[in-house]
Amino acid sequence: MSFEPKILGIACNWCTYTGADLAxxxxxxxxxxxxxIRVMCSSRINPSFxxxxxxxxxxxxxxxxxxPGDCHYGTGNLYARRKLAITRKIxxxxxxxxxxxxxxxxxxxxxxxxxxxxxxxxxQVRTLGPQTKFxxxxxxx
Amino acid sequence: MTAFxxxxxxxxxxxxxxxxxxxxxxxxxxxxxxxxxxxxxxxVKAAADADHxxxxxxxTYNMARYLTRYPVxxxxxxxxxxxxxxxxxxxxxxxxxxxxxxxxxxxxxxxMKNQKTGEVIDAKTTASTINPVLYDVLLGxxxxxxxxxxxxxxxxxxxxxxxxxxxxxxxxxxxxxxxCYACRKACPMCYxxxxxxxxxxxxxxxxxxxxxxxxxxxxxxxxxxAGRCIDCGECSRACPVDIPLHLFxxxxxxxxxxxxxxxxGMNIEDKPAMANFKGEDSDQMLG
Ligand code: SF4
Ligand code: SF4
Numbered sequence: 144m145s146f147e148p149k150i151l152g153i154a155c156n157w158c159t160y161t162g163a164d165l166a167x168x169x170x171x172x173x174x175x176x177x178x179x180i181r182v183m184c185s186s187r188i189n190p191s192f193x194x195x196x197x198x199x200x201x202x203x204x205x206x207x208x209x210x211p212g213d214c215h216y217g218t219g220n221l222y223a224r225r226k227l228a229i230t231r232k233i234x235x236x237x238x239x240x241x242x243x244x245x246x247x248x249x250x251x252x253x254x255x256x257x258x259x260x261x262x263x264x265x266x267q268v269r270t271l272g273p274q275t276k277f278x279x280x281x282x283x284x
Numbered sequence: 285m286t287a288f289x290x291x292x293x294x295x296x297x298x299x300x301x302x303x304x305x306x307x308x309x310x311x312x313x314x315x316x317x318x319x320x321x322x323x324x325x326x327x328v329k330a331a332a333d334a335d336h337x338x339x340x341x342x343x344t345y346n347m348a349r350y351l352t353r354y355p356v357x358x359x360x361x362x363x364x365x366x367x368x369x370x371x372x373x374x375x376x377x378x379x380x381x382x383x384x385x386x387x388x389x390x391x392x393x394x395x396m397k398n399q400k401t402g403e404v405i406d407a408k409t410t411a412s413t414i415n416p417v418l419y420d421v422l423l424g425x426x427x428x429x430x431x432x433x434x435x436x437x438x439x440x441x442x443x444x445x446x447x448x449x450x451x452x453x454x455x456x457x458x459x460x461x462x463x464c465y466a467c468r469k470a471c472p473m474c475y476x477x478x479x480x481x482x483x484x485x486x487x488x489x490x491x492x493x494x495x496x497x498x499x500x501x502x503x504x505x506x507x508x509x510a511g512r513c514i515d516c517g518e519c520s521r522a523c524p525v526d527i528p529l530h531l532f533x534x535x536x537x538x539x540x541x542x543x544x545x546x547x548x549g550m551n552i553e554d555k556p557a558m559a560n561f562k563g564e565d566s567d568q569m570l571g
Contacts, residue, residue: 190504190507191480191488191500191504191507194499194500194503194504195488195500198496198499198500211565211567218561221561221565222558222559222560222561224561224565224567224569224570225543225544225557225558225560225561225565225569226558227570228539228543228569228570228571229507229510229511229536229539229540229543229558230507231570231571232535232536232539233503233506233507233510233532233536234503235447236442236450236532236535236536237450237451237454237499237503237532238447238448238449238450238451238452238453238454238455239447239451240447241447241571246570248567276451276455277496277499279496
Protein backbone atom coordinates (compact mmCIF):
# COMPACT_ATOMS: atom_id res chain seq x y z
CA MET A 144 0.00 0.00 0.00
CA SER A 145 1.29 3.46 -0.79
CA PHE A 146 2.22 5.72 2.06
CA GLU A 147 -0.44 8.12 3.24
CA PRO A 148 0.95 10.80 5.55
CA LYS A 149 -0.74 11.91 8.72
CA ILE A 150 -0.95 15.67 8.77
CA LEU A 151 -1.61 17.54 11.98
CA GLY A 152 -3.27 20.87 11.33
CA ILE A 153 -3.55 23.54 14.01
CA ALA A 154 -5.76 26.40 12.95
CA CYS A 155 -7.03 29.55 14.59
CA ASN A 156 -10.75 29.79 15.17
CA TRP A 157 -11.33 33.08 13.41
CA CYS A 158 -9.56 32.75 10.10
CA THR A 159 -8.06 29.45 9.06
CA TYR A 160 -10.61 27.23 10.77
CA THR A 161 -13.42 29.29 9.31
CA GLY A 162 -11.60 29.07 5.98
CA ALA A 163 -11.67 25.29 6.37
CA ASP A 164 -15.40 25.49 7.00
CA LEU A 165 -15.82 27.52 3.87
CA ALA A 166 -13.82 24.98 1.90
CA UNK A 167 -16.27 22.40 3.22
CA UNK A 168 -19.47 24.30 2.55
CA UNK A 169 -18.33 25.14 -0.95
CA UNK A 170 -17.65 21.43 -1.50
CA UNK A 171 -13.97 21.86 -2.29
CA UNK A 172 -11.88 18.72 -2.35
CA UNK A 173 -8.84 18.39 -0.18
CA UNK A 174 -6.95 15.34 1.09
CA UNK A 175 -8.37 13.57 4.09
CA UNK A 176 -4.88 13.23 5.56
CA UNK A 177 -5.46 16.31 7.67
CA UNK A 178 -6.45 16.13 11.33
CA UNK A 179 -7.43 19.65 12.21
CA ILE A 180 -7.27 21.06 15.72
CA ARG A 181 -8.87 24.37 16.46
CA VAL A 182 -7.29 26.90 18.78
CA MET A 183 -8.60 30.36 19.52
CA CYS A 184 -5.54 32.10 18.13
CA SER A 185 -2.31 31.08 16.44
CA SER A 186 -0.46 32.58 19.40
CA ARG A 187 -2.14 29.92 21.56
CA ILE A 188 0.04 27.35 19.88
CA ASN A 189 2.70 26.18 22.22
CA PRO A 190 5.67 24.94 20.18
CA SER A 191 5.58 21.83 22.35
CA PHE A 192 2.28 20.96 20.60
CA UNK A 193 4.22 20.70 17.39
CA UNK A 194 6.99 18.60 18.88
CA UNK A 195 4.39 16.43 20.58
CA UNK A 196 2.53 16.07 17.30
CA UNK A 197 5.64 14.73 15.63
CA UNK A 198 6.28 12.42 18.55
CA UNK A 199 2.79 10.99 18.40
CA UNK A 200 3.17 10.18 14.75
CA UNK A 201 2.43 13.22 12.61
CA UNK A 202 4.36 13.17 9.36
CA UNK A 203 3.81 16.86 8.86
CA UNK A 204 2.46 19.79 10.87
CA UNK A 205 0.58 22.63 9.26
CA UNK A 206 -0.21 25.75 11.26
CA UNK A 207 -2.78 28.26 10.08
CA UNK A 208 -3.58 31.73 11.33
CA UNK A 209 -5.06 35.03 10.24
CA UNK A 210 -3.05 37.23 7.92
CA PRO A 211 -0.79 39.63 9.83
CA GLY A 212 -2.88 42.68 10.59
CA ASP A 213 -6.12 40.67 10.56
CA CYS A 214 -5.81 38.92 13.90
CA HIS A 215 -9.12 38.80 15.75
CA TYR A 216 -7.24 39.87 18.85
CA GLY A 217 -5.18 42.46 17.07
CA THR A 218 -1.66 41.22 17.50
CA GLY A 219 -1.77 37.52 18.41
CA ASN A 220 -0.43 36.29 15.11
CA LEU A 221 2.43 38.79 15.23
CA TYR A 222 3.69 37.12 18.38
CA ALA A 223 2.90 33.74 16.87
CA ARG A 224 5.00 34.52 13.82
CA ARG A 225 8.08 34.98 15.97
CA LYS A 226 7.37 31.88 18.02
CA LEU A 227 6.75 29.71 14.99
CA ALA A 228 9.77 31.09 13.17
CA ILE A 229 12.05 30.08 16.00
CA THR A 230 10.28 26.73 16.34
CA ARG A 231 11.08 26.10 12.71
CA LYS A 232 14.76 26.84 13.28
CA ILE A 233 14.85 24.54 16.30
CA UNK A 234 13.24 21.68 14.38
CA UNK A 235 15.73 22.17 11.56
CA UNK A 236 18.75 22.30 13.82
CA UNK A 237 17.59 19.13 15.52
CA UNK A 238 17.60 17.50 12.10
CA UNK A 239 13.91 17.46 11.20
CA UNK A 240 13.18 17.89 7.48
CA UNK A 241 12.10 21.52 7.00
CA UNK A 242 9.39 20.40 4.58
CA UNK A 243 7.42 18.78 7.37
CA UNK A 244 6.48 22.01 9.05
CA UNK A 245 4.63 24.87 7.47
CA UNK A 246 2.86 28.03 8.56
CA UNK A 247 0.23 29.65 6.37
CA UNK A 248 -1.98 32.67 6.82
CA UNK A 249 -5.43 31.77 5.54
CA UNK A 250 -8.38 34.07 6.03
CA UNK A 251 -12.00 33.08 6.63
CA UNK A 252 -12.82 33.87 3.01
CA UNK A 253 -9.97 31.84 1.55
CA UNK A 254 -11.59 28.42 1.37
CA UNK A 255 -9.79 27.92 -1.92
CA UNK A 256 -6.45 28.71 -0.47
CA UNK A 257 -7.11 26.34 2.42
CA UNK A 258 -7.84 23.44 0.09
CA UNK A 259 -4.84 24.25 -2.07
CA UNK A 260 -2.42 24.53 0.83
CA UNK A 261 -3.58 21.27 2.37
CA UNK A 262 -3.29 19.51 -0.96
CA UNK A 263 0.14 20.89 -1.68
CA UNK A 264 1.47 20.24 1.78
CA UNK A 265 0.14 16.70 1.85
CA UNK A 266 1.85 15.94 -1.45
CA GLN A 267 5.07 17.41 -0.19
CA VAL A 268 5.00 15.33 2.97
CA ARG A 269 4.06 12.25 0.98
CA THR A 270 7.25 12.60 -1.05
CA LEU A 271 9.26 13.00 2.15
CA GLY A 272 7.95 9.67 3.35
CA PRO A 273 7.18 8.61 6.92
CA GLN A 274 8.52 10.79 9.70
CA THR A 275 10.63 8.57 11.92
CA LYS A 276 12.95 10.92 13.75
CA PHE A 277 10.73 12.19 16.53
CA UNK A 278 8.13 9.44 16.41
CA UNK A 279 7.85 7.44 19.59
CA UNK A 280 8.43 3.80 18.90
CA UNK A 281 9.14 1.95 22.12
CA UNK A 282 8.69 3.07 25.72
CA UNK A 283 7.05 6.34 26.60
CA UNK A 284 3.36 6.73 26.08
CA MET B 285 45.60 38.59 31.75
CA THR B 286 42.98 39.07 34.33
CA ALA B 287 44.30 40.27 37.68
CA PHE B 288 42.42 37.71 39.74
CA UNK B 289 44.03 38.55 43.06
CA UNK B 290 43.27 42.24 42.69
CA UNK B 291 39.66 41.47 41.84
CA UNK B 292 39.39 39.16 44.83
CA UNK B 293 40.66 41.83 47.22
CA UNK B 294 38.34 44.38 45.73
CA UNK B 295 35.43 41.94 45.95
CA UNK B 296 36.03 41.32 49.65
CA UNK B 297 36.34 45.02 50.37
CA UNK B 298 33.16 45.92 48.47
CA UNK B 299 31.20 43.09 50.03
CA UNK B 300 32.29 44.14 53.48
CA UNK B 301 31.41 47.79 52.94
CA UNK B 302 28.04 47.04 51.42
CA UNK B 303 27.04 44.70 54.22
CA UNK B 304 28.38 46.96 56.95
CA UNK B 305 26.67 49.98 55.51
CA UNK B 306 23.41 48.04 55.30
CA UNK B 307 23.16 48.76 51.57
CA UNK B 308 22.50 45.10 50.87
CA UNK B 309 21.39 42.13 52.95
CA UNK B 310 23.35 39.58 50.97
CA UNK B 311 26.23 39.26 48.59
CA UNK B 312 26.28 36.60 45.89
CA UNK B 313 29.79 35.61 44.92
CA UNK B 314 32.24 32.73 45.27
CA UNK B 315 34.03 30.95 48.08
CA UNK B 316 36.71 28.31 48.24
CA UNK B 317 35.54 24.73 47.76
CA UNK B 318 37.59 21.69 48.73
CA UNK B 319 40.54 23.28 46.98
CA UNK B 320 41.08 26.51 45.11
CA UNK B 321 40.46 24.86 41.76
CA UNK B 322 36.92 24.12 42.85
CA UNK B 323 35.31 27.27 44.16
CA UNK B 324 31.64 27.17 45.07
CA UNK B 325 28.82 29.69 44.79
CA UNK B 326 28.50 31.54 48.05
CA UNK B 327 25.97 33.78 49.77
CA VAL B 328 27.48 36.11 52.34
CA LYS B 329 25.16 37.77 54.82
CA ALA B 330 27.55 39.11 57.47
CA ALA B 331 30.38 41.56 56.90
CA ALA B 332 32.67 39.36 58.98
CA ASP B 333 32.30 36.58 56.39
CA ALA B 334 33.34 38.74 53.47
CA ASP B 335 36.90 37.49 53.82
CA HIS B 336 35.78 34.03 52.73
CA UNK B 337 35.04 35.30 49.26
CA UNK B 338 37.37 34.34 46.46
CA UNK B 339 37.77 35.01 42.80
CA UNK B 340 39.95 33.00 40.48
CA UNK B 341 39.84 31.54 36.98
CA UNK B 342 37.65 28.65 38.09
CA UNK B 343 34.79 30.87 39.30
CA THR B 344 32.65 30.07 36.29
CA TYR B 345 29.26 29.93 38.00
CA ASN B 346 26.72 32.44 36.88
CA MET B 347 25.64 34.06 40.12
CA ALA B 348 22.69 35.77 38.47
CA ARG B 349 21.16 32.33 38.77
CA TYR B 350 20.52 32.93 42.45
CA LEU B 351 18.81 36.32 42.15
CA THR B 352 15.36 34.95 41.56
CA ARG B 353 15.51 32.83 44.70
CA TYR B 354 14.90 35.87 46.86
CA PRO B 355 11.69 37.88 47.05
CA VAL B 356 11.59 41.03 44.94
CA UNK B 357 12.73 43.88 47.15
CA UNK B 358 15.63 42.01 48.73
CA UNK B 359 18.71 44.18 48.45
CA UNK B 360 21.38 42.07 46.81
CA UNK B 361 24.92 42.62 45.66
CA UNK B 362 25.89 40.21 42.93
CA UNK B 363 29.28 39.51 41.39
CA UNK B 364 28.98 39.09 37.65
CA UNK B 365 31.34 38.43 34.78
CA UNK B 366 30.51 39.53 31.23
CA UNK B 367 27.85 37.01 30.30
CA UNK B 368 26.50 36.91 33.85
CA UNK B 369 25.81 40.63 33.69
CA UNK B 370 23.72 40.02 30.60
CA UNK B 371 21.67 37.54 32.61
CA UNK B 372 21.01 40.29 35.15
CA UNK B 373 19.92 42.63 32.36
CA UNK B 374 17.65 39.96 30.93
CA UNK B 375 16.10 39.30 34.34
CA UNK B 376 15.44 43.03 34.72
CA UNK B 377 13.82 43.09 31.27
CA UNK B 378 11.58 40.25 32.35
CA UNK B 379 10.60 41.98 35.57
CA UNK B 380 12.04 39.22 37.73
CA UNK B 381 14.42 41.53 39.57
CA UNK B 382 14.46 45.28 40.00
CA UNK B 383 17.44 47.37 39.07
CA UNK B 384 17.07 49.41 42.28
CA UNK B 385 17.41 46.32 44.45
CA UNK B 386 20.77 45.40 43.02
CA UNK B 387 24.34 46.41 43.46
CA UNK B 388 26.08 44.87 40.48
CA UNK B 389 29.72 44.08 41.05
CA UNK B 390 31.13 43.75 37.55
CA UNK B 391 34.15 41.58 36.81
CA UNK B 392 35.88 41.90 33.44
CA UNK B 393 37.50 38.55 32.89
CA UNK B 394 39.27 36.50 30.27
CA UNK B 395 41.02 33.20 30.68
CA MET B 396 38.37 31.58 32.85
CA LYS B 397 38.84 27.83 33.08
CA ASN B 398 36.52 24.87 33.07
CA GLN B 399 36.73 23.18 36.47
CA LYS B 400 36.32 19.72 35.03
CA THR B 401 38.77 19.89 32.16
CA GLY B 402 41.01 22.81 33.03
CA GLU B 403 40.51 24.13 29.50
CA VAL B 404 40.37 27.86 28.94
CA ILE B 405 36.85 28.98 28.12
CA ASP B 406 36.87 30.92 24.86
CA ALA B 407 34.23 32.09 22.42
CA LYS B 408 34.02 28.56 21.04
CA THR B 409 32.48 27.54 24.26
CA THR B 410 31.05 30.61 25.87
CA ALA B 411 33.25 33.59 26.57
CA SER B 412 32.13 36.07 23.98
CA THR B 413 31.23 38.80 26.47
CA ILE B 414 34.36 39.91 28.31
CA ASN B 415 33.33 43.12 30.02
CA PRO B 416 30.11 43.37 32.02
CA VAL B 417 27.42 45.26 30.12
CA LEU B 418 25.86 46.67 33.29
CA TYR B 419 27.46 47.29 36.67
CA ASP B 420 27.61 49.66 39.62
CA VAL B 421 31.13 48.86 40.71
CA LEU B 422 33.81 47.47 38.47
CA LEU B 423 36.09 45.14 40.43
CA GLY B 424 38.86 45.12 37.84
CA UNK B 425 39.93 47.19 34.88
CA UNK B 426 37.94 46.85 31.71
CA UNK B 427 39.70 44.62 29.24
CA UNK B 428 40.36 46.03 25.83
CA UNK B 429 42.37 44.78 22.93
CA UNK B 430 41.42 41.15 23.46
CA UNK B 431 39.36 39.85 20.57
CA UNK B 432 36.70 37.57 21.95
CA UNK B 433 35.63 36.29 18.56
CA UNK B 434 32.08 35.62 17.43
CA UNK B 435 30.05 33.37 19.68
CA UNK B 436 28.60 31.78 16.58
CA UNK B 437 31.70 30.71 14.64
CA UNK B 438 31.71 27.34 16.32
CA UNK B 439 28.33 26.59 14.75
CA UNK B 440 29.64 26.41 11.18
CA UNK B 441 30.49 22.74 11.52
CA UNK B 442 26.98 21.84 12.63
CA UNK B 443 25.21 24.08 10.17
CA UNK B 444 27.22 22.46 7.42
CA UNK B 445 26.07 18.99 8.44
CA UNK B 446 23.38 17.14 6.56
CA UNK B 447 20.12 17.14 8.54
CA UNK B 448 20.28 13.40 9.10
CA UNK B 449 23.80 13.69 10.46
CA UNK B 450 22.63 16.48 12.74
CA UNK B 451 19.77 14.36 13.98
CA UNK B 452 22.17 11.48 14.57
CA UNK B 453 24.45 13.83 16.50
CA UNK B 454 21.75 15.18 18.82
CA UNK B 455 20.09 11.80 19.23
CA UNK B 456 23.37 10.36 20.39
CA UNK B 457 23.99 13.26 22.73
CA UNK B 458 20.51 13.21 24.21
CA UNK B 459 20.62 9.46 24.71
CA UNK B 460 23.17 10.05 27.42
CA UNK B 461 20.98 12.48 29.33
CA UNK B 462 20.11 11.13 32.76
CA UNK B 463 17.56 13.90 33.34
CA CYS B 464 19.27 15.21 36.44
CA TYR B 465 18.15 18.73 35.46
CA ALA B 466 21.47 20.24 36.44
CA CYS B 467 21.32 22.26 33.21
CA ARG B 468 18.07 23.78 34.31
CA LYS B 469 19.35 24.38 37.83
CA ALA B 470 22.49 26.12 36.62
CA CYS B 471 20.73 28.37 34.14
CA PRO B 472 19.97 31.92 35.29
CA MET B 473 16.99 32.10 32.98
CA CYS B 474 15.37 28.84 34.14
CA TYR B 475 13.39 30.23 37.04
CA UNK B 476 9.93 28.79 36.35
CA UNK B 477 8.28 27.09 39.27
CA UNK B 478 7.06 24.59 38.42
CA UNK B 479 9.00 23.86 35.28
CA UNK B 480 6.82 22.46 32.49
CA UNK B 481 8.71 19.19 32.94
CA UNK B 482 7.42 18.86 36.49
CA UNK B 483 3.82 19.43 35.50
CA UNK B 484 1.55 16.43 35.54
CA UNK B 485 -1.41 18.08 33.85
CA UNK B 486 -0.66 18.19 31.04
CA UNK B 487 2.08 15.66 31.24
CA UNK B 488 4.34 16.99 28.54
CA UNK B 489 6.94 14.28 28.75
CA UNK B 490 7.99 11.16 30.56
CA UNK B 491 9.44 11.79 33.96
CA UNK B 492 11.89 8.96 33.55
CA UNK B 493 14.74 9.51 31.10
CA UNK B 494 13.19 7.93 28.03
CA UNK B 495 14.50 9.17 24.70
CA UNK B 496 11.30 10.87 23.68
CA UNK B 497 10.82 12.56 27.03
CA UNK B 498 14.37 13.82 26.85
CA UNK B 499 13.84 15.12 23.34
CA UNK B 500 10.74 16.97 24.49
CA UNK B 501 12.59 18.40 27.47
CA UNK B 502 15.53 19.70 25.53
CA UNK B 503 13.74 21.02 22.47
CA UNK B 504 11.22 22.82 24.64
CA UNK B 505 13.93 24.17 26.86
CA UNK B 506 15.81 25.46 23.80
CA UNK B 507 12.63 27.17 22.76
CA UNK B 508 11.98 28.59 26.23
CA UNK B 509 15.48 30.06 26.19
CA ALA B 510 14.98 31.66 22.76
CA GLY B 511 15.97 35.31 22.89
CA ARG B 512 16.88 34.87 26.56
CA CYS B 513 19.99 32.71 26.65
CA ILE B 514 22.99 34.92 27.30
CA ASP B 515 25.62 32.35 26.38
CA CYS B 516 27.21 31.81 29.76
CA GLY B 517 27.66 28.09 29.10
CA GLU B 518 26.75 27.03 32.60
CA CYS B 519 24.25 24.45 31.30
CA SER B 520 26.95 22.55 29.45
CA ARG B 521 29.43 22.82 32.28
CA ALA B 522 26.88 21.63 34.81
CA CYS B 523 25.97 18.59 32.77
CA PRO B 524 27.48 15.46 34.32
CA VAL B 525 27.59 13.69 30.98
CA ASP B 526 28.93 16.66 29.01
CA ILE B 527 26.13 17.19 26.54
CA PRO B 528 27.06 20.34 24.57
CA LEU B 529 23.77 22.10 25.19
CA HIS B 530 25.35 25.50 24.63
CA LEU B 531 25.73 24.68 20.92
CA PHE B 532 22.02 24.43 20.45
CA UNK B 533 21.42 27.53 22.54
CA UNK B 534 23.94 29.41 20.45
CA UNK B 535 22.14 28.40 17.28
CA UNK B 536 18.82 29.63 18.64
CA UNK B 537 20.44 32.86 19.84
CA UNK B 538 22.03 33.39 16.45
CA UNK B 539 18.71 32.95 14.65
CA UNK B 540 16.96 35.24 17.12
CA UNK B 541 19.56 37.92 16.62
CA UNK B 542 19.30 37.62 12.86
CA UNK B 543 15.51 37.65 12.79
CA UNK B 544 14.64 40.02 15.60
CA UNK B 545 17.69 42.26 15.56
CA UNK B 546 18.57 42.00 19.21
CA UNK B 547 20.84 39.90 21.36
CA UNK B 548 19.64 38.82 24.80
CA GLY B 549 20.51 40.84 27.86
CA MET B 550 22.32 43.73 26.26
CA ASN B 551 20.07 46.61 27.20
CA ILE B 552 17.58 47.00 30.04
CA GLU B 553 15.30 49.06 27.80
CA ASP B 554 14.79 46.17 25.35
CA LYS B 555 11.73 43.99 25.49
CA PRO B 556 12.37 40.23 25.45
CA ALA B 557 12.33 39.24 21.78
CA MET B 558 9.72 36.52 22.15
CA ALA B 559 7.35 38.76 24.07
CA ASN B 560 7.46 41.38 21.38
CA PHE B 561 6.99 41.99 17.68
CA LYS B 562 8.01 44.77 15.38
CA GLY B 563 6.46 46.41 12.35
CA GLU B 564 9.38 45.28 10.24
CA ASP B 565 8.91 41.59 11.07
CA SER B 566 8.17 39.76 7.84
CA ASP B 567 6.94 36.39 6.72
CA GLN B 568 10.43 35.69 5.45
CA MET B 569 11.30 34.46 8.92
CA LEU B 570 8.87 31.59 8.45
CA GLY B 571 11.21 30.37 5.71
S1 SF4 C 1 20.85 28.18 28.49
FE1 SF4 C 1 22.93 27.71 29.22
S2 SF4 C 1 24.21 29.29 28.24
FE2 SF4 C 1 22.10 29.99 28.10
S3 SF4 C 1 21.74 31.30 29.88
FE3 SF4 C 1 21.09 29.23 30.46
S4 SF4 C 1 22.90 28.29 31.38
FE4 SF4 C 1 23.62 30.10 30.27
S1 SF4 D 1 22.49 18.39 32.97
FE1 SF4 D 1 22.92 16.96 31.29
S2 SF4 D 1 22.22 14.94 32.06
FE2 SF4 D 1 21.34 16.51 33.41
S3 SF4 D 1 19.30 16.90 32.53
FE3 SF4 D 1 20.70 18.45 31.65
S4 SF4 D 1 21.41 17.51 29.72
FE4 SF4 D 1 20.50 15.86 30.94
